Amino acid sequence: MDLTLITESVPKILSGIGITFQLMLLSAILGLILAVILLLMRLSGKWYLSWPAQIHIYIFRGTPILVQIFIIYYGLPQFEFVRDSIFWPILREPFGCAVVALTLNTGAYVCEILRGGVLGVDHGILEAGSALGLSAQQKFIYLTTPIAARIALPAYSNDFISLMKATSLASTITLMDMTGIARTIVAQTFAPYEIFISLAIIYMILTWVIQKTFGRIEKYLSHYVNP
Amino acid sequence: MTDTLIKMQNVDKFFGDFQALKNINLEVKRGERIVICGPSGSGKSTLIRCINRLEKHNNGHIFIAGKELTDQVKDIDAVRREVGMVFQSFNLFPHMTIVKNLMLAQRLVRKIKKPEAHKTAMHFLERVKIAEQADKYPVQLSGGQQQRVAIARALCMKPEIILFDEPTSALDPEMINEVLEVMTDLAKEGMTMICVTHEMGFARSVADRIIFMDEGEIVEEAVPEEFFDNPKNERTKQFLSQILTH
Numbered sequence: 001m002d003l004t005l006i007t008e009s010v011p012k013i014l015s016g017i018g019i020t021f022q023l024m025l026l027s028a029i030l031g032l033i034l035a036v037i038l039l040l041m042r043l044s045g046k047w048y049l050s051w052p053a054q055i056h057i058y059i060f061r062g063t064p065i066l067v068q069i070f071i072i073y074y075g076l077p078q079f080e081f082v083r084d085s086i087f088w089p090i091l092r093e094p095f096g097c098a099v100v101a102l103t104l105n106t107g108a109y110v111c112e113i114l115r116g117g118v119l120g121v122d123h124g125i126l127e128a129g130s131a132l133g134l135s136a137q138q139k140f141i142y143l144t145t146p147i148a149a150r151i152a153l154p155a156y157s158n159d160f161i162s163l164m165k166a167t168s169l170a171s172t173i174t175l176m177d178m179t180g181i182a183r184t185i186v187a188q189t190f191a192p193y194e195i196f197i198s199l200a201i202i203y204m205i206l207t208w209v210i211q212k213t214f215g216r217i218e219k220y221l222s223h224y225v226n227p
Numbered sequence: 228m229t230d231t232l233i234k235m236q237n238v239d240k241f242f243g244d245f246q247a248l249k250n251i252n253l254e255v256k257r258g259e260r261i262v263i264c265g266p267s268g269s270g271k272s273t274l275i276r277c278i279n280r281l282e283k284h285n286n287g288h289i290f291i292a293g294k295e296l297t298d299q300v301k302d303i304d305a306v307r308r309e310v311g312m313v314f315q316s317f318n319l320f321p322h323m324t325i326v327k328n329l330m331l332a333q334r335l336v337r338k339i340k341k342p343e344a345h346k347t348a349m350h351f352l353e354r355v356k357i358a359e360q361a362d363k364y365p366v367q368l369s370g371g372q373q374q375r376v377a378i379a380r381a382l383c384m385k386p387e388i389i390l391f392d393e394p395t396s397a398l399d400p401e402m403i404n405e406v407l408e409v410m411t412d413l414a415k416e417g418m419t420m421i422c423v424t425h426e427m428g429f430a431r432s433v434a435d436r437i438i439f440m441d442e443g444e445i446v447e448e449a450v451p452e453e454f455f456d457n458p459k460n461e462r463t464k465q466f467l468s469q470i471l472t473h
């Protein structure tokens with residue numbers, strides 16, 4: 001075990017944390033928006049909205065995320081219409097491809113998590129809303145959303161951690177996130193053991209921070225369960 | 228005032244092939260107190276849930292204050308503004324404080340400004356003797372207190388009539404009376420109410436009419452004295468002998 005190698009390489013690896021964070025936060029935000037859209041499509045009760053959402057979820061939960069990244073990065077540019085489209089500036093860059101892949105993937109998972117939350121809302125509460133004259137939209141905004149959010153949060157925080165770890169796959173399409181940098185250092189130093197252990201520890205610390213943060217949010221949202 | 232508030236004409240309700248309501252005819256006048264009783268599964272809940280459209284009737288007509296209940300969203304909204312409902316399981320909004328529970332529909336449905344909605348909420352909380360709990364969450368209250376809040380929440384909408392679906396059957400025995408008291412007060416003040424309950428003491432002292440249902444039908448309809456002392460139908464007699472010996 002070469003300690004100086006570790007102390008030298010950790011700062012280098014950390015210089016990629018910005019990319020890791022950008023991938024994580026962008027995909028998490030866009031993925032959450034996508035998940036809500038997919039959820040509304042699924043709950044619409046209209047087959048022409050519900051089916052596309054279910055097909056999307058089926059595809060992105062049914063295939064490895066690494067394969068999805070490869071298809072988007074290597075596969076899509078083969079098509080003339082992709083290169084001519086307004087999305088080309090995004091899909092031309094590995095960063096854009098990684099964000100697109102992670103967003104589509106996490107959106108599918110989070111949609112199912114949110115759906116679990118919505119289905120977990122006590123039916124009687126919604127009936128009370130109806131009886132008081134609230135419209136379907138008002139019930140969704142003021143009753144379903146806040147209650148479902150609390151139910152879904154623990155599962156959502158797990159998905160968020162999965163997403164954080166999945167950002168490391170972006171290194172396979174040349175991105176210099178923390179994993180990408182670590183791989184470069186290994187290629188130069190031939191010391192995979194020290195470098196990858198250091199990298200693993202950094203990811204573990206990140207996971208810990210995310211867990212703590214979500215724990216706080218959960219506690220806040222649950223104030224009415226354990227006041 | 229003796230004008231008709233609710234009129235059900237030849238109402239049928241099906242769940243798939245199962246007929247839960249069979250040719251229901253019922254008229255409720257303003258200020259009347261109706262108690263509905265009957266064995267489990269006889270259609271009591273279904274009947275009152277048809278009145279505010281939580282269930283959709285399949286045949287017949289239902290009029291609320293002269294307006295027919297149809298598929299029109301506008302009609303349903305109008306009816307729900309006039310008809311309050313109290314459920315067996317309280318159904319308070321768990322994520323809102325008591326006073327916010329009472330303000331939500333006032334603000335969203337009646338479009339009442341916040342200070343006035345708050346004032347109305349506190350007024351009715353005082354009436355059900357629970358104003359000091361205004362800023363607590365539902366889980367912090369006992370069942371009896373929660374049910375009184377639910378009644379106050381319905382009252383905030385200033386409904387013409389309140390429907391009660393077994394409001395005391397989820398309560399511990401020692402809490403039943405505090406809820407019945409509130410309901411008796413309401414009755415005295417002239418509130419129109421339809422109440423599904425097996426509290427026969429309450430029925431005897433408060434009801435203008437008692438309706439007995441069995442297998443989706445109204446089997447007997449009578450004033451309390453007649454209903455208890457001289458029931459006509461065999462099934463009513465059987466039901467009463469069961470419930471009164473318990």
Ligand SMILES: Nc1ncnc2c1ncn2[C@@H]1O[C@H](COP(=O)(O)OP(=O)(O)OP(=O)(O)O)[C@@H](O)[C@H]1O
Nearest residue numbers: 242243245247265266267268269270271272273274
């Ligand atoms: N949503 C539903 N789907 C199918 N069947 C239903 C539904 N709601 C009620 N039923 C059936 O309709 C019948 C009447 O139900 P209802 O709830 O009105 O009875 P109830 O008189 O209120 O009984 P309880 O005293 O148990 O509350 C029952 O046989 C019940 O199983």
Ligand SMILES: [Mg+2]
Nearest residue numbers: 271272273392
């Ligand atoms: Mg019932």
